[in-house]
Amino acid sequence: MKKFVLFSVILIVGALLTACGSSSAEGSESEEITIGYFPNINHVAGMVAEEQELYSETLPDGTEVNYQYFPDGSAFMTAVETGEIEGGLVGPGPAMNHFASGADINIVGAGSKGGTVIMARNDAGIESPEDLAGKSFISPRVGCTHDVQFETMMKEEYGLTSDRVGGEMKHVTGKPATYASMFETGKVDVGTVPEPWASVIEEEGTGQVLVDTPEVAYGETLPAAVFVTSQDLVDNEPEKVQNIVDAHKQATEFIQNNPDEAKSIAIKKIKDITDQELSRSVIDNAWERIEFSYEVDQQVLQDFIDSSYDLGFLDEQQDLEGLVNKEFIN
Template sequence: MPASPILARLALLPLLGVLAGCAGAASADSGPLGPARELRLGLFANVTHATPLVGLAQGFYARELGTTRLRYQVFNAGPAAVEAIFAGAVDAAYTGPNPAVNAYVRSHGEAVRIIAGAASGGASLVVRPGIDRPEQLRGARIATPQLGGTQDVALRAWLAEHGLRTTITGGGDVRIYPTANATTLRLFQQGRIDAAWVPEPWASRLELEAGAKVLVDERDLWPDRRFVTTNLIVSTRFLRQHPQTVDALLRGHVAATAWIRQHPEQAKRVVNAQLGALGGKPLAPAVLDRAWSRIEVTDDPLAVTLAVSARHAYAAGLLSQADLRGIYELRPLNAVLRARGQPPVDDAGLGDRTRRPAPIPSHPAGRSA
């Protein structure tokens, strides 16, 4: 097994350094400057990023952005996308809840805002045959996409609930290896890891291409089987300087989400073609069908579930105590939704920094951190 925990700690150092200084940089921005000449967007080549994949392929963003040039960059996991925002390499990104929370807290609420939801579901713990109960994972080697990422935090919370201790340096009762998803598939096929908590389509690929089985479908841990998997976040500086461009991005986002929901089979084919273009080859039909059945595209950021994820990250030692007031800026999204005759979405009291601190609740289904 590669020394993944060591590499993960080293990779985290520049991110923490950037986070320490980003609050002052973000607060030094000027007022509105009009539409941006360019919008740089981050996303993943995952089924859970169906909205941006369709938005790019079908031209929903381009039509709304008008003369603003759209560029995009593909990332493997959320912490890397957030680091790119701090470094000024991207302006907005689709990422999971925990990287967004980590960025917000460590920058003292200055660096980013969540402006929309994108996906719910689509994450599972898959294991090698013979593992049927949590206690059988003691001493196991488990992969997650990146230290501090959404699946990494979910895994640590679930293990803690079942009495299995982990550390951010790879120790404890279970050894967690932050590993790129494509590498995880190869290591599983080689028998070098025992399990992985990964997003789609990787969970389905591990099942169908490496003989894994699902031990935990994360949807089963949440009320109504809904939890935030993917958000759209934006640099606070970009939001303040170019609100018209952010509005245009959101119009494209909402249009893409609506199109996916209205044309699920066609959308599935578009997403698969994009995965092939961005990731090397499209998914096999069986993998695509299984992965697609496990996600829900939605504009709703499912704010309450983000607060629970933040609580889990704090319990795992990956986040300092969090006051999440102000992490959401949903007024532009709700304006777009109202213009389309759709109901607004809720920020769970986390959209106004002047309100009393919003407590991070216990897991609604009783799952503890």
């Protein structure tokens, strides 16, 4: 009888120790990741993934998923490079420029294509791009995706360049959400505008379309957003990268199959992040200029960065070999 009691105690203690060990192991496996994106319509896949909690579905149980919203590509890329975020959506311009500068990053998918519109202030006296000599234009940042698209078009098709290189057009920078008010007050003449802010300008009546998306340089072929992560994460935690990309693919497919619900999510998230509520008509109009896809073509990116070099945004011509990694989307 004593032997039986002792044996029972040993079993109970062993079970408790096993349970404690299991709990500790599970606790050590729980992780925290942060995904970044911008509050604009080209980044709807990020908004859908957040609202639908898709990363929580594809990552291991217990993973805490956080989100960080960025005002510009430079801040986003710095966050990726320092490990502040695991990855997310950014314009292709900042991704390529940072890669060219030596950043160890990978583009593992796209988010959308299109959505850049050249808008002119109503009373600026601009009827065509040829009228831009001596006029001012605004872009989000010097050398950003929309800036390169606009300046490439103007140089190649109209022979006009910005004052950055001694040209005829005055260049200023600012947040796209402010463009409508800047048009209204006459502070700038033309904007290279990402959606949905082009449609906001149209709806508010402060400007008109000068060049629509298909005619802008790389307007329908260049990814308007790419999904970026660090080379370190790709090399050392490929399963995590695959889980993240799987959620991004699900979000993109949700947008393709459920456009009305995706539009509602976009309206909600943009209001939550920017405190600016966009009308359904603005979103409907902007949606027509965008294709949501996670496929990415490295040759288009190479052509684009060649244009960036030609405009003087880069000191040396760059080879983007190794930037795009398709193994996670195929």
